[in-house]
Amino acid sequence: AQSVAQPEDQVNVAEGNPLTVKCTYSVSGNPYLFWYVQYPNRGLQFLLKYITGDNLVKGSYGFEAEFNKSQTSFHLKKPSALVSDSALYFCAVKMMNSGYSTLTFGKGTMLLVSP
Amino acid sequence: DGGITQSPKYLFRKEGQNVTLSCEQNLNHDAMYWYRQDPGQGLRLIYYSQIVNDFQKGDIAEGYSVSREKKESFPLTVTSAQKNPTAFYLCASSTAGANEKLFFGSGTQLSVL
Numbered sequence: 001a002q003s004v005a006q007p008e009d010q011v012n013v014a015e016g017n018p019l020t021v022k023c024t025y026s027v028s029g030n031p032y033l034f035w036y037v038q039y040p041n042r043g044l045q046f047l048l049k050y051i052t053g054d055n056l057v058k059g060s061y062g063f064e065a066e067f068n069k070s071q072t073s074f075h076l077k078k079p080s081a082l083v084s085d086s087a088l089y090f091c092a093v094k095m096m097n098s099g100y101s102t103l104t105f106g107k108g109t110m111l112l113v114s115p
Numbered sequence: 116d117g118g119i120t121q122s123p124k125y126l127f128r129k130e131g132q133n134v135t136l137s138c139e140q141n142l143n144h145d146a147m148y149w150y151r152q153d154p155g156q157g158l159r160l161i162y163y164s165q166i167v168n169d170f171q172k173g174d175i176a177e178g179y180s181v182s183r184e185k186k187e188s189f190p191l192t193v194t195s196a197q198k199n200p201t202a203f204y205l206c207a208s209s210t211a212g213a214n215e216k217l218f219f220g221s222g223t224q225l226s227v228l
Contacts, residue, residue, distance in 0.1 A: 009155070024131045032214045034216065036217075041221075041222070041224075042221055042222065043119075043121075043205055043207075043219030043220050043221050043222050044158075044205070044207075044215040044217070045219070046217070046218075049214065049216060051214045090157065090158065094214075101177075102148070102160055102161075102163055103160075103174065103217065104158045105150075105158040106157055107155060107156060107157035108155075108157050
């Protein structure tokens with residue numbers, strides 16, 4: 001079984017400050033890890049993914065995420081937050097080399113960036 | 116303009132009624148998915164299809180049905196057996212491969228009258 005935990009329902013940060021949205025995962029094997037963003041009343045948009053290799057993954061809109069195998073974490077980060085980054089963020093996991101498996105999503109973290 | 120189109124954007128269901136949500140993609144993707152989104156619960160998988168004329172149940176398939184007669188289309192029917200259908204429904208597609216990202220439609224908000 002695979003699962004994802006996003007321990008924070010909401011993260012508040014001031015514009016210009018660094019932001020972190022936390023994600024931990026559980027899979028019985030090596031994971032594929034993803035971050036998606038959702039703006040109000042819209043579908044999800046892909047931000048970035050970790051497959052293998054460098055633990056620091058860079059994605060869209062200046063976001064990056066760090067894969068930490070020992071802590072089973074994949075936290076989303078951005079050095080300087082923008083008000084327009086305010087949205088709902090989802091972490092997702094899929095088991096690697098499983099033939100065919102589906103994505104399991106976390107419950108989401110609302111990011112609010114204040115001016 | 117490539118993408119996934121969901122319709123309608125808003126849908127209302129009367130008690131005892133079946134309703135069908137449309138999902139069409141022109142990305143030439145083999146795999147398609149239906150997710151249900153409830154506030155504070157994230158996305159839960161209803162059904163998915165890897166190829167035409169084949170589909171599998173997800174985590175919460177009870178009260179729902181699907182068909183995959185064409186590669187481009189994956190309609191979802193919410194039956195009267197689904198007692199709590201009010202939710203935001205998202206359709207997605209992807210190419211084959213375990214590490215491929217999903218492309219999402221803009222969603223359908225279903226409410227009960």
